[in-house]
Amino acid sequence: VDVVMTAEKVQRRLIAVGSGKGGVGKSTLSTNLAIALHGLGRKVGMVDADIYGPSQPRLLRCEGQRPEAEGKQLIPVPNEYGVPLLSMGHLVEPGQAIAWRGPMAGKALDQLIDAHWGGAEELIVDMPPGTGDVQLSMMQNHKPVGAVIVSTPQDLALMDATRAVDLFNQAKIPVIGMVENMAGYECPHCGEVSDPFGAGGAEAAAKSMGMPFLGRIPLDIEIRKSSDGGTPVALSDGPQGQAFRDIAKKLAT
Ligand code: ADP
Numbered sequence: 001v002d003v004v005m006t007a008e009k010v011q012r013r014l015i016a017v018g019s020g021k022g023g024v025g026k027s028t029l030s031t032n033l034a035i036a037l038h039g040l041g042r043k044v045g046m047v048d049a050d051i052y053g054p055s056q057p058r059l060l061r062c063e064g065q066r067p068e069a070e071g072k073q074l075i076p077v078p079n080e081y082g083v084p085l086l087s088m089g090h091l092v093e094p095g096q097a098i099a100w101r102g103p104m105a106g107k108a109l110d111q112l113i114d115a116h117w118g119g120a121e122e123l124i125v126d127m128p129p130g131t132g133d134v135q136l137s138m139m140q141n142h143k144p145v146g147a148v149i150v151s152t153p154q155d156l157a158l159m160d161a162t163r164a165v166d167l168f169n170q171a172k173i174p175v176i177g178m179v180e181n182m183a184g185y186e187c188p189h190c191g192e193v194s195d196p197f198g199a200g201g202a203e204a205a206a207k208s209m210g211m212p213f214l215g216r217i218p219l220d221i222e223i224r225k226s227s228d229g230g231t232p233v234a235l236s237d238g239p240q241g242q243a244f245r246d247i248a249k250k251l252a253t
Helices: 024-038 104-114 133-142 155-170 201-207 219-229 238-252
Strands: 013-018 046-047 085-087 122-126 146-151 176-181 213-217
Touching: 013 024, 013 133, 013 155, 024 046, 024 104, 024 122, 024 146, 024 176, 024 219, 024 238, 046 104, 122 213, 133 155, 146 155, 146 201, 155 201, 176 201, 176 238, 201 213, 213 238
Parallel strands: 013 122, 013 146, 046 085, 046 122, 146 176, 176 213
Antiparallel strands: none
16 A cells, blocks of 8 residues: 655544444444434545454445545545445455554555545544554544544443543543443343443543543444444434434534
């Protein structure tokens, strides 16, 4: 992947979606927020900066496509959701591991962001988990307007999320707020609600760090199934979709 030196850097609102650790629902949140923002009439694109574990091509149902290029700039891949996407997943074969050191990953990030985004006013950036090289490149080279941090309510995940928040704070990137994912599971058989990962931890953590709490997404099999199927739940009328739409509204204001 070449380094792109863009003559003019277009100013777009970049919103980073980060997490302290993997598997807490950062990609799921990114997809659903982007789709919900599109539903609110925003012109939004998706950058899958999870260089080592890209999942947006699956989530936005545009796997197996290659982005075209204009000059040295990549052209985002369109999809049925109206959220054009650039992802490392489009540039490597499915299942191929990306064994790059930090500088290469940083260059790949530049290429995904400094692309031919056309009319997109806003880019949701699905970050890799943790606090590594890609995060640093993102903060130094691309200055997001803010970051959304997602965590499960579990202590260990929250500890890592706190570190992710700290990194953005150090770089003086405003943290827009915290989202609690996988909170509360309603048994489909008896209707009883249980909390496999605990409850309320992310809201408490947000409060103690003095940042807004943006909302809570339940642990729900429909969310998992619709994500795997490439039909994100933000498009459906139910309460799960509403939970994502409510968070998107807070980002849009
Ligand atoms: P991350 O980007 O943090 O690694 P993902 O968004 O890929 O996490 O989510 C990890 C797995 O958990 C995926 O299979 C996803 O469908 C599932 N998942 C995420 N959020 C939920 C939820 N609220 N309810 C059920 N499954 C979820």
